[in-house]
Amino acid sequence: MISHWIFGSGLLTAGDWFSLFLHFTVLSLLAIGGAITTAPDMQRFIVRDHGWLTDAQFTASVALAQAAPGPNVLFVAVIGFNIGGLLGVVATMAGTLLPSTTLALAATRYGERNRQAPGLRAFTTGMAPVTIGLLLSTSWILLEPTRGHWGSAVLVALTLLVMLRTRYSPLWPICAGAIAGVAGWV
Secondary structure, eight states, X not given: OHHHHHHTTSOOOHHHHXXXXXXXXXXXXXXXXXXXXXXXXXXXXIIIISOSSOHHHHHHHHHHHHHSSSOTTHHHHHHHHHHHHHHHXXXXXXXXXXXHHXXXXXXXXXXHHTTTOHHHHHHHHHHHHHHHHHHHHHHHHHTGGGTTOHHHHHHHHHHHHHHHHOOOOTHHHHHHHHHHHHHTOO
């Protein structure tokens, strides 16, 4: 029982562990707007390419972690745990945190020294549409299990409308989504 908790199902080889760590390392460097923006590629790698989780397990892992208090990146730990216990958590979290933390530290120091540089200002302005696009692709992937259900489409449209047109807290659409899910509307 304890070994299952630490090592998961034991179906992953040493090469699989390294591949998991390496993939999350690469995704860490692409995570513009946070780790959640790389969820579509995580899903492709974990569900489609390797079959370590099902679509439903992947989506449930993300939803569970997003509902819990704490940093947004916790979904990576839940996915890692569902793949391979505590060893999966170490592989996914180390892969996610090491490169991005190092890069963020270096970029922050550079940005502080060159705050008014036109190139740096242009770069930060240009990253906004990239971040929005990545978040939309993440939403598309996470909605896959409910695609074709009218309630999901309506909820997404209403959430987008509320976020673009009002200054309401994002917690209200999240609560609406939770209620819709419990009621079986999505």
